[in-house]
Amino acid sequence: MVLVIFLGTLFLGLAIGIPVAYALMLCAVVLMSWMGLFNPQIISQQMVTGANSFTLLAIPFFLLAGELMNAGGLSKRIVDFAVACVGHIRGGLGIVAVIAAVVMASLSGSAAADSAALAAILIPMMREAGYNVPRAAGLMAAGGVIAPVIPPSIAFIIFGVAANVSITALFMGGIVPGLMMAISLIVAWLIVARRENVKPLPRRSGKERLLATVRAGWALVMPVIILGGIRFGIFTPTEAAVIAAVYALFVGMFIYRELKVSDLYQVLLNAAKTTSIVLFLVAAALVTSWLITRANIPAEITRFLAPVIENPKLLMLVIVLLVLVVGTVLDLAPTILILVPVLMPVIHAAGIDPVYFGIIFVMTTCVGLLTPPVGVVLNVVSGVARVPLGQVIWGVLPFLAAQVCVLFVLIAFPELVLVPLQWLR
Numbered sequence: 001m002v003l004v005i006f007l008g009t010l011f012l013g014l015a016i017g018i019p020v021a022y023a024l025m026l027c028a029v030v031l032m033s034w035m036g037l038f039n040p041q042i043i044s045q046q047m048v049t050g051a052n053s054f055t056l057l058a059i060p061f062f063l064l065a066g067e068l069m070n071a072g073g074l075s076k077r078i079v080d081f082a083v084a085c086v087g088h089i090r091g092g093l094g095i096v097a098v099i100a101a102v103v104m105a106s107l108s109g110s111a112a113a114d115s116a117a118l119a120a121i122l123i124p125m126m127r128e129a130g131y132n133v134p135r136a137a138g139l140m141a142a143g144g145v146i147a148p149v150i151p152p153s154i155a156f157i158i159f160g161v162a163a164n165v166s167i168t169a170l171f172m173g174g175i176v177p178g179l180m181m182a183i184s185l186i187v188a189w190l191i192v193a194r195r196e197n198v199k200p201l202p203r204r205s206g207k208e209r210l211l212a213t214v215r216a217g218w219a220l221v222m223p224v225i226i227l228g229g230i231r232f233g234i235f236t237p238t239e240a241a242v243i244a245a246v247y248a249l250f251v252g253m254f255i256y257r258e259l260k261v262s263d264l265y266q267v268l269l270n271a272a273k274t275t276s277i278v279l280f281l282v283a284a285a286l287v288t289s290w291l292i293t294r295a296n297i298p299a300e301i302t303r304f305l306a307p308v309i310e311n312p313k314l315l316m317l318v319i320v321l322l323v324l325v326v327g328t329v330l331d332l333a334p335t336i337l338i339l340v341p342v343l344m345p346v347i348h349a350a351g352i353d354p355v356y357f358g359i360i361f362v363m364t365t366c367v368g369l370l371t372p373p374v375g376v377v378l379n380v381v382s383g384v385a386r387v388p389l390g391q392v393i394w395g396v397l398p399f400l401a402a403q404v405c406v407l408f409v410l411i412a413f414p415e416l417v418l419v420p421l422q423w424l425r
Contacts, residue, residue, distance in 0.1 A: 327368015
């Protein structure tokens with residue numbers, strides 16, 4: 001009955017248009033009333049306690065790093081570097097988009113920011129070259145959702161806090177799956193774009209390629225510093241976020257000189273707005289998470305999934321399908337914060353590695369960013385590229401299918417995640 005009350009309140013709140021954070025707080029109030037625990041002071045205390053986390057400090061700094069990266073010219077130079085390397089290949093601009101998406105993912109960890117930057121830079125070039133623009137916009141969206149999988153990842157930070165799992169291990173474990181997502185996009189792009197009558201870019205000379213590499217060098221070194229520092233224990237993920245923000249600020253202002261002092265107010269304001277939305281959502285969700293534990297809802301879910309607990313692969317498949325359905329109506333962060341506290345006891349009961357589960361779960365929520373009607377990344381790319389949303393949805397379908405295939409491969413062969421994870425831990 002408690003599970004029915006929880007789900008009924010949540011979906012009713014979302015159905016009538018209540019923002020997700022307030023819908024979660026409504027769930028908390030209803031659950032507390034049902035359990036005879038209602039006390040407004042408990043809600044406020046749990047919200048403050050939930051948001052008062054050193055680990056969560058990584059979120060505002062990584063968001064700030066992403067804003068500084070885009071404003072400071074790092075994103076543009078990464079794209080120029082990729083264009084110099086493969087832009088002359090037939091269909092090369094699509095490959096450029098995926099390569100740039102991977103490099104930018106290792107800098108910011110924000111799907112929306114990376115997708116917007118890619119679309120703003122590459123869509124005009126692809127339109128001029130004669131590419132199918134809706135398909136190109138779909139590729140930008142699919143490339144952008146690699147960002148929460150390849151470290152540093154804001155999604156992994158939220159999952160680590162919600163599930164009490166090592167964020168460093170999640171970061172290291174996300175590298176191979178993220179690269180697999182990128183490879184699947186390149187394969188899908190080469191298949192669907194092979195018949196397009198496009199004009200390849202001129203082949204760059206060796207000197208031009210070297211110059212593009214040197215110009216992008218400061219941006220390309222950044223992920224090495226972040227991931228190397230985390231891997232070898234030089235700094236924590238939270239400290240890495242601060243270093244990323246300071247590094248992006250220094251390079252944008254003093255090396256590339258595209259970031260002006262007058263730009264900082266808007267950059268800080270954008271990062272602060274996004275941070276306030278994310279952390280308020282986290283605080284509200286952690287109140288609900290505490291009540292979910294008090295109401296023993298995980299035990300009910302465990303009993304419901306008992307028939308498949310003995311088969312970890314089948315259990316993972318059921319969970320992935322569930323998350324894909326939920327992802328059509330919820331954004332990445334609320335999906336993690338609502339489902340993870342409920343599912344983690346089931347994962348432990350089934351003997352599944354929590355880091356492996358976290359990687360698959362986050363990948364699935366990322367795919368949900370590409371599914372209508374919510375499809376946050378689709379809406380971002382549609383607005384930036386000035387392509388109707390319906391056309392972007394059709395354009396993204398081949399790449400959505402490619403990433404779902406990667407998910408199913410990783411469920412069927414978990415060692416593809418677990419073996420590299422053992423090497424990187």
